[in-house]
Amino acid sequence: MCICVRCDCCKAKCNCKAGDANCTDLILAIVMPPIGVLRKRGPKRQFWLSVCLTMALFLPGSIYAVTVVISKENNGTK
16 A cells, blocks of 8 residues: 655655555545545445445444555556
């Protein structure tokens, strides 16, 4: 898992791959779980499951979104 912002302000070499999660993805998954999943996977079944879990209780939705965002499987738009 890569946690870099890729802002080019520190000129550090980032060895992140295209599908790796960054800080923005993780923050969105915690604060707004469906948006984090939508950004990572697109409008698929996982997005709607995240919406249902978040509407039921916020914590299960956040946990599910974080697991989707940090998973290695990349079927989405990134």
